[in-house]
Amino acid sequence: MGIDGVRATARRRLRVLVTRTWGVGGGQVWAHEFSSRLARLGHDVQVIFLRSWWPRMRARVKLEVDGDAEARCRHAVLDAPLFLEGFWLARFLPRYARQSPVDVIVSTGGEAAWLDKVRIHGGPPRVASFHHTYPDWQGLPGLLAGTIHLTRRGIAQTYSRWCEHLDAASMKHAQQVVCSSRYQAARARNLFGLPESKLKVIYYGVDTRDLSPCLASGNHRPPVILFAGGLQPSKGLDVLLDALTRVRTEFPEAKLVILGGGDWASYRNKIKTLGLGECVIYRGRVPRTEMVKFYRNAYLLAAPTQHESFGLVLAEAMACGVSVVATRVASVPEIVEDGVTGFLVPWDDSRALAGALEALLGDPGRARAMGGAGRARVERRFDWDTIIRQWEDLLYEVVERRAA
Secondary structure, eight states: OOHHHHHHHHHOOOEEEEEEEOOOSHHHHHHHHHHHHHHHTTOEEEEEEEEESOTTHHHHHHHHHTOGGGTTSEEEEEEEOTTOHHHHHHHHHHHHHHHSOOSEEEEOSGGGTTGGGSOOTTOOOEEEEEOOOOTTOOHHHHHHHSOOOSSHHHHHHHHHHHHHHHHHHHHHHSSEEEESSHHHHHHHHHHHOOOGGGEEEOOOOBOTTTSOOOGGGTTOOOOEEEEESOOSGGGOHHHHHHHHHHHHHHOTTOEEEEEOOSOHHHHHHHHHHHTOTTTEEEEESOOGGGHHHHHHHOSEEEEOOSOOSSOHHHHHHHHTTOEEEEESOTTHHHHSOBTTTEEEEOTTOHHHHHHHHHHHHTOHHHHHHHHHHHHHHHHHHTBHHHHHHHHHHHHHHHHHHHHO
């Protein structure tokens, strides 16, 4: 048994149940890594994966479940009707827990909202993780007032509001709520009225072994600006395209590589209108295993986002020694140290964004220094080995508190 296993055995092996729903984004990446890394510490980790009755979701869920990184975890895939995942889990879990007893439940969203209504064998405490930003949160009145359009997009929007309501209920009934940043903790207090004593901040983790700088690039890294994120308006790609038109007048060799899924057609039209067709490369959604290649090949990462609960791509790029230009919003200043690991600019300000990009493109030495400082910051604050220890300590504390 390795060192990690000895640690778990010395303190007592925990039986941890993680509940997850389908999704794409930093929160799902976190849940995937959290489950596997906790298991590597020697704990018995069981994952219940709720798969909604939505045909296109099924294949993607299977890819997540079959990933090698979670091979040490036991999985149960629970098919549930859309909008009723929490009810299905509440029906299923009491029977499941009698066969596979657990010491603590870690929920990753609103799927656990109704668990306080049922009796679970052993009465395990529950820790809820809070990842979502909910910039337009209006509570239950907003949910009831919203119009339901019977189209795929309309149903998706209503489902999103429903999940927000369930997430709030899940956190209200949990014994502990873990927030992905100080910004998230403040929102949990202000939006949901959660007491300070119930909240704890544990950042997302970054694998600093797999995500590391490319030493061979030296002083000759090409002027490639990387954008990695969904193509929804809140990620700011349209602002970045406007900024790129300014940057190209000073640095005509600069290129923009775009990673992420979404409505590409509208951006493609804007790229054509701005005359940026030759310098913009769209790669679509890229597997996690290939992300490190794009980070290492980038000169800098641009993230003109409107809101983030953490900002995983920022920390991952920094781990690869890449300087960052991002917006001074939400949790971003907790990740990027302005003037040290990159530059922070106001949201929706293409002129300021262009100025920051030009400052780094015109000073390779400064860009490298910021990249090195970013790597050191990630090693100190966001390395998964440190983060998973914080989670392990918290889970022991919650279990011992319940036993007392």
